Amino acid sequence: MKTHQSVSSQRRKSRKAHFSAPSSIRRKIMSSHLNKELRTKYDVRSIPVRKGDVVKVMRGTGKGREGKVLTVYRKKWAVHVEKLTKEKSNGTQVQIPVHASNLLITQLKIDKNRKAILERKKRVTKEKNKHKEGLAGLD
Numbered sequence: 698m699k700t701h702q703s704v705s706s707q708r709r710k711s712r713k714a715h716f717s718a719p720s721s722i723r724r725k726i727m728s729s730h731l732n733k734e735l736r737t738k739y740d741v742r743s744i745p746v747r748k749g750d751v752v753k754v755m756r757g758t759g760k761g762r763e764g765k766v767l768t769v770y771r772k773k774w775a776v777h778v779e780k781l782t783k784e785k786s787n788g789t790q791v792q793i794p795v796h797a798s799n800l801l802i803t804q805l806k807i808d809k810n811r812k813a814i815l816e817r818k819k820r821v822t823k824e825k826n827k828h829k830e831g832l833a834g835l836d
Contacts, residue, residue, distance in 0.1 A: 723771040727797035735805060740819045746776055746797045749806035754778065756799040763803065767792065776800060 699706045718726065728743045729752065736742060746752065746769055753763045764779035775794030782790045805811065 720771050723774070727769060727771060727774065727776070729797050729800040729802050731802050731805075735802065739815045740822060741815055744802065744805070744811075744814065744818070746800065746802065747806060747811070750802050751804035752776075752778060752800040753803050754781065754795055754799065755801050757793075757795055759793060759795065769797075770794065 705711065715726070724745050728745045730736075730743045731739070731741060732753075746766060748766050748769060750766045751763065752766055754760055759778070759781045762778070762781055764781060766776055767779050768777045769775075770777065773794065774796060776797050777792040778795060778800075781793045781795065783793055785791055
């Protein structure tokens with residue numbers, strides 16, 4: 698059922714929009730969940746992955762491995778994690794790409810911009826919860 702007037706519900710169009718999304722939107726799509734401690738500390742469920750964050754691989758070949766994010770390759774929808782490599786037949790080491798949704802952030806690299814993003818997200822979620830509580834009282 699179509700819920701939004703200006704957004705198409707056709708699979709073909711939503712896939713096209715996803716895969717041809719600009720870098721600014723890809724940043725938001727390439728978000729990962731925070732672990733329980735960070736989630737309770739910042740009152741935020743997920744945040745875009747950034748170079749320098751420490752993540753744990755939850756799915757794929759490197760499941761259970763933990764390491765620092767080396768690069769976030771938006772063009773290829775890939776995140777490269779430290780110590781997550783494979784050896785090619787000629788002996789060179791190559792980074793294994795992992796999608797951001799298959800990662801769990803265990804430690805954030807905090808700077809003033811990241812702090813501002815967390816505060817903004819926290820404020821928005823609190824306002825949404827207030828709205829929901831207000832609607833629940835109407836029942």
